[in-house]
Amino acid sequence: MLERGYAAITVEDITERADLGRATFYTHFADKGALLDHIVTELIEEMRQRLEPLSGVPAQEFSGEIVLELFRHAAQEPDAYRVILRGEGDGRALRRFVEDRSAATAQIFAARSAAHGTTLRVDAEILARAWVGELVSTLSWWLESGSQTSAERIAEQLRDISLRGRYWATGFDGEPPA
Known part of the structure; x- marks a missing residue:
């Protein structure tokens, strides 16, 4: 998929690369x-499973450990993440990933609150999708x-961006102008 794109590959291409028969493929998929x-x-x-041990962190804290673990996982599985983040399969892989992360993030934000x-101050769904969008974009880059x-x-x-905001991140001090 990474070489030719999802639309261009066939089951035959997959079975050849995996060195297995078509019948074996169809037994599973x-x-x-x-x-x-x-x-x-x-x-x-x-x-x-990787994030489960972090679920014991108090809900009000934002240490960045969940984000770090996501990036570590992506570093270990870069091809799978690239397939998903590139939107292969007419975007269905990316949509599932974003839906999963958005739902989990909305729960975390609500629990922290x-x-x-x-x-x-912002609807949990909108807040979560904004955060996940930034995360997906950064991870993809x-x-x-x-x-x-x-x-x-x-x-x-x-x-730091989450805790201090974009105003601070761009070098300004104090409160942003109204």
Whole structure:
């Protein structure tokens, strides 16, 4: 998929590359779409397992550890992430990834707000989608560009943007003008 794109590959291409028979492929998957769905499902499940130990972190804290773990996972599975983030399969892989991350993020933001006794100023769904959009864009750039910026440094900078805002990140001090 990375070499020729999802639309251009056939089941025969997949079975040749994997050195297995078509019958074996069809024993496990109905078509190449089912294979793509399987890749996304496995990646999301692996990520959930990796993030599970971080679920004990108090909801009001934002340490950036979840972001860091996502980048570490992407560093270990760059091809799977590239397939997803490039929108292969008419965008269905990316949509599933974004939906999963957005739902999880909305829950985290709501829990943080409740832990602090505050009320979200922006709808949790919008807030989560804005954050996930930034994260997906940054992750895609990081994987595709071959950036030498470490996962730790990116997580730190994304944490700073989250905690201090874009106004601060662009070099301004104090409160942004109204």
